[in-house]
Amino acid sequence: MDDNKRPAPSLQFKTDWEYSPAPQGTGFVKIKERYELFINGKWTKPRSGKYFPSINPSSEDQLTEIAEANADDVDRAVSAARNAYEKYWRRMSGKDRSKYLYRIARMLQERSRDFAVVESMDGGKPIRESRDVDIPLAASHFFYYAGWADKLEYAFPGRSVSSLGVVGQITPWNFPLLMAAWKLAPALATGNTVVLKPAETTSITSLMLAELIQEADLPPGVVNVVTGHGGTGTALVNHPDVNKIAFTGSTEVGKIIQRAIAGTGKKLTLELGGKAANIIFEDATIDQAVEGIINGIYFNQGHVCCAGSRLFVQESVFDKVIHKLKDRMETLIMGDPLDKNTDVGAINSLKQLRKIREYLEIGVKEGGELYHTSCSIPSKGYWVAPSLFLNVSQSSRIVQEEIFGPVLAVQTFRTVNEVIKKANNTPFGLSAGVWTDKGSKIFQLTNQLRAGVVWANTFNKFDPASPFGGYKESGIGREGGLHGLSAYLNYHKII
Amino acid sequence: MSEDYRDKRLNVAPGTHVSVQKTYKLYIGGKFPRTESGRSFPVLDESGHLIANMCLGSEKDFRIAVEAARKAESGWAGQPAYTRGQILYRIAEMLEGRKYQFLDELQQTGATSEDAEHEVNASIDRLVYYAGWCDKYQQIFSTVNPVSSSHFNFSVTEPMGVVGAFAPEENGLIGLISVIAPVIGGGNAIVVLASESHPLSAISFAEVLNSSDVPGGVVNILTGRRTELIKHFSTHKDVNAMIYAGSDSADLKTIQENATENVKRVVFWKNTDWLVEDAQSPYFVMDLQEIKTTWHPIGGAFGDGSSY
Numbered sequence: 059m060d061d062n063k064r065p066a067p068s069l070q071f072k073t074d075w076e077y078s079p080a081p082q083g084t085g086f087v088k089i090k091e092r093y094e095l096f097i098n099g100k101w102t103k104p105r106s107g108k109y110f111p112s113i114n115p116s117s118e119d120q121l122t123e124i125a126e127a128n129a130d131d132v133d134r135a136v137s138a139a140r141n142a143y144e145k146y147w148r149r150m151s152g153k154d155r156s157k158y159l160y161r162i163a164r165m166l167q168e169r170s171r172d173f174a175v176v177e178s179m180d181g182g183k184p185i186r187e188s189r190d191v192d193i194p195l196a197a198s199h200f201f202y203y204a205g206w207a208d209k210l211e212y213a214f215p216g217r218s219v220s221s222l223g224v225v226g227q228i229t230p231w232n233f234p235l236l237m238a239a240w241k242l243a244p245a246l247a248t249g250n251t252v253v254l255k256p257a258e259t260t261s262i263t264s265l266m267l268a269e270l271i272q273e274a275d276l277p278p279g280v281v282n283v284v285t286g287h288g289g290t291g292t293a294l295v296n297h298p299d300v301n302k303i304a305f306t307g308s309t310e311v312g313k314i315i316q317r318a319i320a321g322t323g324k325k326l327t328l329e330l331g332g333k334a335a336n337i338i339f340e341d342a343t344i345d346q347a348v349e350g351i352i353n354g355i356y357f358n359q360g361h362v363c364c365a366g367s368r369l370f371v372q373e374s375v376f377d378k379v380i381h382k383l384k385d386r387m388e389t390l391i392m393g394d395p396l397d398k399n400t401d402v403g404a405i406n407s408l409k410q411l412r413k414i415r416e417y418l419e420i421g422v423k424e425g426g427e428l429y430h431t432s433c434s435i436p437s438k439g440y441w442v443a444p445s446l447f448l449n450v451s452q453s454s455r456i457v458q459e460e461i462f463g464p465v466l467a468v469q470t471f472r473t474v475n476e477v478i479k480k481a482n483n484t485p486f487g488l489s490a491g492v493w494t495d496k497g498s499k500i501f502q503l504t505n506q507l508r509a510g511v512v513w514a515n516t517f518n519k520f521d522p523a524s525p526f527g528g529y530k531e532s533g534i535g536r537e538g539g540l541h542g543l544s545a546y547l548n549y550h551k552i553i
Numbered sequence: 554m555s556e557d558y559r560d561k562r563l564n565v566a567p568g569t570h571v572s573v574q575k576t577y578k579l580y581i582g583g584k585f586p587r588t589e590s591g592r593s594f595p596v597l598d599e600s601g602h603l604i605a606n607m608c609l610g611s612e613k614d615f616r617i618a619v620e621a622a623r624k625a626e627s628g629w630a631g632q633p634a635y636t637r638g639q640i641l642y643r644i645a646e647m648l649e650g651r652k653y654q655f656l657d658e659l660q661q662t663g664a665t666s667e668d669a670e671h672e673v674n675a676s677i678d679r680l681v682y683y684a685g686w687c688d689k690y691q692q693i694f695s696t697v698n699p700v701s702s703s704h705f706n707f708s709v710t711e712p713m714g715v716v717g718a719f720a721p722e723e724n725g726l727i728g729l730i731s732v733i734a735p736v737i738g739g740g741n742a743i744v745v746l747a748s749e750s751h752p753l754s755a756i757s758f759a760e761v762l763n764s765s766d767v768p769g770g771v772v773n774i775l776t777g778r779r780t781e782l783i784k785h786f787s788t789h790k791d792v793n794a795m796i797y798a799g800s801d802s803a804d805l806k807t808i809q810e811n812a813t814e815n816v817k818r819v820v821f822w823k824n825t826d827w828l829v830e831d832a833q834s835p836y837f838v839m840d841l842q843e844i845k846t847t848w849h850p851i852g853g854a855f856g857d858g859s860s861y
Contacts, residue, residue: 153678156685160642198635205638205685212693212835474853501705502852523635523688540692 080398082185087175093124096268098138099278105130115182116395116404116439127284132293135282139224139251142279147251152208159204161274166197178395180262182404185396196239202522203243219547221249223301226294230307231257232361238264240537248546253282259407261285309531327535327545331460332488335481336366340374342493348382354517356444360464364489369468370477387444392433405440414442414463421447421456478506487529491517577605580759582621583769589613607752610777612785618773622715622742625770630712630740638687644765645680658753676727683734690835705849710842712740717786718796725751728827735837744773752776787811794818
């Protein structure tokens with residue numbers, strides 16, 4: 059009998075065995091009662107006079123309040139950055155810049171637990187992820203780019219390079235510290251100064267990073283952090299003395315930014331939305347593929363721009379994969395982000411919770427068959443049980459649009475060419491996953507998928523040495539690796 | 554220079570601390586053995602006082618060191634490049650922390666305080682420089698090759714394996730580090746013969762290595778005579794490459810001739826000034842790298858059903 063046709067055994071989950079709580083302590087964490095703006099190496103009150111709360115999405119408790127920067131504040135930050143650029147940073151040798159970046163990397167490593175705990179409290183992600191992924195990767199980005207600062211002449215054959223000047227960077231709420239590191243490390247290594255605007259729901263670790271940068275004795279004004287909502291970002295994007303904008307966030311906002319800077323001569327990199335195809339062939343190792351599906355869509359509650367939110371399963375193994383997938387989903391532990399057993403944490407904000415719920419309704423209305431796990435939902439906080447939709451079509455909105463939550467849309471295919479066409483049939487092109495034992499098939503897919511990153515028999519892998527970024531409406535430019543340097547440099551002909 | 558130092562040595566007034574002299578030994582396989590030969594050679598300060606008896610390393614010491622290097626080499630090459638980078642950076646941290654010991658040693662053998670400071674600082678910076686290259690030279694020197702057939706074809710760098718080296722004779726510290734750092738940064742293991750005339754800081758540097766998470770055997774440091782060991786370094790069949798950082802053309806010729814024994818790669822680094830930044834580059838790393846090319850079919854060229 060064909061192994062693929064044999065019904066997989068069902069697993070029993072109803073037992074008396076429960077995981078004991080394994081909570082991460084928070085006693086050692088120092089979150090200030092109020093955070094000011096970090097401008098020119100100092101903490102300064104906002105001209106707006108306004109502060110907004112930062113909420114723990116798993117308990118709805120207020121963690122702190124944060125200054126709202128207005129256009130005046132942004133102007134002060136940009137001037138500080140310009141001044142630091144002219145006075146210190148552009149004049150400093152690459153060797154010396156590298157030493158400052160190494161310091162930041164080391165200090166982040168030293169204080170990794172503080173940052174991990176706050177990241178989970180502020181953003182809702184499981185402590186296991188912030189501890190094992192976000193913070194170590196953030197440190198390694200600084201370490202990696204530190205090494206480039208004095209080696210730029212080797213990176214671009216036939217060209218000499220120079221820094222751009224003042225860079226405005228706007229980061230998202232899904233990987234707050236990590237995205238700040240992805241942006242700051244290459245910008246600083248290449249000799250630019252920065253005004254960073256973190257997402258309003260998750261600013262705390264960026265502000266802690268500012269404290270750390272202060273302790274590392276970077277010259278004042280090299281890094282400035284202005285917190286606030288969309289208006290703060292708009293002021294930064296529109297500031298005439300900013301040479302470049304680097305943005306990670308939604309495609310919608312990315313387009314607004316692209317339009318806003320059109321004709322200004324500002325440089326731009328965008329890391330936008332995605333709707334990654336995760337493709338399972340019949341010759342794949344199914345158990346590993348199922349792990350890849352789970353990791354692809356439920357990692358960080360699906361708040362991942364490269365999440366494998368569209369699953370394509372070859373018809374011959376469809377029943378087997380879905381059966382195993384549902385079984386595996388049922389084992390996911392959802393709850394307190396600070397519990398070390400937790401697999402799925404809280405949705406980042408009430409706004410995002412509403413958006414995901416809206417998409418769940420849309421999916422059902424469009425005829426999708428919704429399945430979600432039976433895990434219990436905590437009484438407080440923002441939660442969505444890991445979910446998937448069967449019976450969806452290429453034109454379904456939940457197949458075409460980015461949900462940014464733990465919601466998987468499942469489709470089937472028969473041939474390689476068919477799945478390539480289906481996978482490419484969205485406006486996005488950030489990432490894709492391929493699961494097969496056949497190497498030639500992997501390379502055929504990497505050749506033909508219109509995506510910036512293709513994971514073969516793995517998913518959601520990140521490394522400072524590896525470029526990341528999208529095709530089509532998923533963005534412009536790359537972050538990470540050698541290619542990530544070019545976003546922050548001008549090229550010149552060697553005379 | 555050593556006025557203070559001599560005064561210190563000769564200060565035998567009652568109640569003063571009588572200094573404990575360090576025994577300078579070899580560094581092999583992460584341990585500090587004496588030479589199996591039991592021989593030594595003296596290092597004197599400028600006025601002829603004995604500073605230390607260095608081990609006069611023998612053929613057997615060298616053979617043991619090669620064995621240790623071979624044992625360590627695959628594990629070291631298998632470490633993530635990022636980890637190697639962090640370990641090289643750690644060496645820099647340790648050297649910075651023990652800076653004064655090195656300043657002192659360099660001055661004992663005749664350096665002015667300014668020169669010593671310059672050499673130690675440059676040594677620290679050189680380690681940081683190569684720490685940065687550990688996970689980057691591959692990105693510059695590896696290629697994806699656009700072959701005409703339907704194949705994914707790529708060439709990557711791979712460490713040669715066990716490297717023997719004669720460190721530069723002048724500048725006992727930065728010369729040694731300039732040889733070691735690009736070799737191990739590229740994932741090789743090394744057996745290096747320290748400067749004959751400035752060997753002190755080589756063994757103290759071994760102590761730095763030994764406290765820097767460098768796995769034992771990745772770096773092995775011998776002291777001794779070039780004339781005695783040149784034959785053994787260059788003929789040993791389990792040494793993949795040999796670096797000669799010197800200027801004696803007769804020595805170089807001997808090495809090149811002996812290397813034919815196992816087609817050893819001979820790398821000649823004729824830098825006269827190891828203190829300047831020109832004495833560092835990723836090409837030093839690449840001198841100890843092989844290139845490996847892989848061919849892999851791409852499906853689809855003959856329809857959906859490639860059989861590979």
